[in-house]
Structure formats: structure tokens, C-alpha cells
Amino acid sequence: MGKLSPESLKKLLRCIKVDSRVIVPPMAGYDSGVHWIDDKWLVVSTDPCIGVPEKWFGWLLIHYAASDVALFGAKPQFCTINLLGPPGTKPQTFQRIMRQACGATEDLNMAIVSGHTGTYEGLSTLLGVCTVYGVVERDKLKTPGNARPDDLIVCTKPLGLEIAVNLALMNKALAERLFGAKRTRQLSRLVVLQSCVKEALALADVNGVHAMHDLTEGGLVASLNEMAEASKLGFKIEFEKIPVSPEAKKLAEAFELSERQLLSMSSTGTILAAVNPQAKGEVEAILKNFGLEACCLGSFTKEQKRTLLKGGRAEAFPERAEDPYERILSAAL
CATH class of the missing domain: 3.90.650.10 (PurM-like C-terminal domain)
Known part of the structure; x- marks a missing residue:
């Protein structure tokens, strides 16, 4: 269960091209990355949510990635959400999870910008993916x-x-x-x-x-x-x-x-x-x-x-x- 070994992850990341706009690129042990747009430094993190209590699925989906952004010193501000399920997942299930996610973002004063929802044959359980980003002051960045x-x-x-x-x-x-x-x-x-x-x-x-x-x-x-x-x-x-x-x-x-x-x-x-x-x-x-x-x-x-x-x-x-x-x-x- 869980993350790839550090050796396997390093091999996986070798094909990523170096870009001068990226301040903290994908690296083993780093749960967020940092890039700049104009004069701002943006911290970005993405996390899956799977195998957790359905009653709290949407809340955890938001907080997993938001926590990673906050650990880099940035206030979580915006996010995107993917909600996926196996065939037969009822619309009401997605709706309950979405209400949980909306409650979590409101509590953190975040905005949901975009996302995707659907059912797929290859899935046997609910899967969520959330990407969160926020601006960090240069002297406040923690890694x-x-x-x-x-x-x-x-x-x-x-x-x-x-x-x-x-x-x-x-x-x-x-x-x-x-x-x-x-x-x-x-x-x-x-x-x-x-x-x-x-x-x-x-x-x-x-x-x-x-x-x-x-x-x-x-x-x-x-x-x-x-x-x-x-x-x-x-x-x-x-x-x-x-x-x-x-x-x-x-x-x-x-x-x-x-x-x-x-x-x-x-x-x-x-x-x-x-x-x-x-x-x-x-x-x-x-x-x-x-x-x-x-x-x-x-x-x-x-x-x-x-x-x-x-x-x-x-x-x-x-x-x-x-x-x-x-x-x-x-x-x-």
C-alpha cells in the first residue's frame, strides 16, 4: 500500500524536463511543488482519497491536499476536484460527497475552480483526487x-x-x-x-x-x-x-x-x-x-x-x- 519506494520514484521522475519557472520540482519526499507566475510563488499539491469513511470522504479529500500546501507555508486558496466511482454509483453518493467537500472549502475560505465526475468500469470503489494551490511569500516558504x-x-x-x-x-x-x-x-x-x-x-x-x-x-x-x-x-x-x-x-x-x-x-x-x-x-x-x-x-x-x-x-x-x-x-x- 502507498507510495513508491524512493528509488522507484526517482526513476519515474527522470523524464520530467527542467523548467526555469518551477522553483520546487517533483522530488521524493516533497508532497508539494512550487512555481512562479509573474511575481507570485504558487504552492501546488495533489492527493488521492480512497478507502476512507464515506461520511467524511469529501472533507478528507479537501484537507489532504490543503494540509500539504499549508505545510509549505502557503494558505490554501483554490482547488480542483475529481470524483470517480464504479458503475452503479448513485448520483446521490456523489452529491453527498460534494456537499462535504463544499463545507470543507468554505471552512478554509477556499474556492473550487473546476473538476470532473464520472463512473468507470476499472474502478471497484470511490476514488477522489484533489489539487490545491495557494500563494506563499518567498521568505515564508518551508520545504x-x-x-x-x-x-x-x-x-x-x-x-x-x-x-x-x-x-x-x-x-x-x-x-x-x-x-x-x-x-x-x-x-x-x-x-x-x-x-x-x-x-x-x-x-x-x-x-x-x-x-x-x-x-x-x-x-x-x-x-x-x-x-x-x-x-x-x-x-x-x-x-x-x-x-x-x-x-x-x-x-x-x-x-x-x-x-x-x-x-x-x-x-x-x-x-x-x-x-x-x-x-x-x-x-x-x-x-x-x-x-x-x-x-x-x-x-x-x-x-x-x-x-x-x-x-x-x-x-x-x-x-x-x-x-x-x-x-x-x-x-x-
Whole structure:
């Protein structure tokens, strides 16, 4: 499930012609690109939406790509939408999703510019694709490749919440067996945590926040490796400081997940930020205003070695992600 390996993606991108108008071209680890028109810098991101709760499909469709744009320091302003389904998809289904998407764009003060809707034989489930773009000031641009040696690695939400929330909405019986009925009801109301638009824009205004990444497909393993690769740095983090939701721990036990799978859990809406130590207090205060806690996992290092400290002992951080999202959401214990 999920993204191509960095090696496969690099091969895929080799045929793209260099264009002087493109400031940040397609690259592994970069979920947005940047180009200029006249004197403006535009941040653009596109994301699919598939295998998520239908009740929130349109909302997530907008927020996935909008979050990526915000993580680059740009306010999401405009978007296009593709809504596709298998033959037999009822018009009412598309209409419900479109109302959700319109509500999300209104909340973010975005405009829907264009799109496409249809049914196709090759599809077996709903598929949405949203492209979002917005203008960024040149000195506010943040990319995953801007981390600096000694920057703190700050995580904004516990790992695994996305999977737990979506399980509560898509497989209520299993969720209640694992988490209990009361907690399952609580989780079903936490979908909004899968967006990071508002806190990302607030963090982008902090000079000491050098880089940000969303822990989407592949979770912490994918995102931290991508930031290190893009910034040409290493890192050292402590296992005990990684915030893991209680539900993720229960899922790890129930599905016999490895440590790598636990750290690879898709955790959309969770920001990983590279922060100057002097800006730590400001970052903590901003996140507190959003009801979030700044968890410092460790720091980036000039030496390009990726280290996980566990119980005081150093070991290599996992090189490749193994996200259990699809396995968990489609399973029945």
C-alpha cells in the first residue's frame, strides 16, 4: 500500500524536463511543488482519497491536499476536484460527497475552480483526487529539505490515531472489541485531527521552524527518512519519546505488528517539524493553543546516520516503511 519506494520514484521522475519557472520540482519526499507566475510563488499539491469513511470522504479529500500546501507555508486558496466511482454509483453518493467537500472549502475560505465526475468500469470503489494551490511569500516558504543540524524533531500528535479513528467509523464492531464502546464513539468524532492546515499555517509564521512534513502513508518511518534525505542530514531520536496512541498499541498487540509497522502507521494530520532549539517555547505555545502537545523526539545531525535510541542503546532507524493501514482496515479478527 502507498507510495513508491524512493528509488522507484526517482526513476519515474527522470523524464520530467527542467523548467526555469518551477522553483520546487517533483522530488521524493516533497508532497508539494512550487512555481512562479509573474511575481507570485504558487504552492501546488495533489492527493488521492480512497478507502476512507464515506461520511467524511469529501472533507478528507479537501484537507489532504490543503494540509500539504499549508505545510509549505502557503494558505490554501483554490482547488480542483475529481470524483470517480464504479458503475452503479448513485448520483446521490456523489452529491453527498460534494456537499462535504463544499463545507470543507468554505471552512478554509477556499474556492473550487473546476473538476470532473464520472463512473468507470476499472474502478471497484470511490476514488477522489484533489489539487490545491495557494500563494506563499518567498521568505515564508518551508520545504522538507530545509532542516538544519541540531534542529529539534518535534511531533504534534500521537501516532496511529488516523487508523484508530477510521476503524471506529468503518468497522465499528471490531473497534468496540479492541477499544470499548465508549472510546469507539469518542474516536468516531476525531476525524478533524486528520487535518493540520490551521496549525501548519501558524507554525509557518515562526522563523525558527525550518521544515515540516505530514505523517501520512508510512507514518514516522517514511516522513522522518524523507526529511533527512531531502535535507542531507542524519538524526538521533529516542523511542521512549515517540508519542504513540493507546489505540495504536492495542492494534499492534491484536495484529502482532512489528516495531517497524507500529512506527509506520499512517498518521495523517500529524506534523513532524524541524525546529531551532531557541524557538521551542514559541512552538509549544502555538500548539497548546490548538490543544496539541509538542513532543520532542530528538534532533537532526550533521552526520548522516539515522539512529534510534531504545532503552539507552543505539540501533539503526528503520530504512523502509511498512504501513499496516490497509491490513487493519480490511481485517476481521
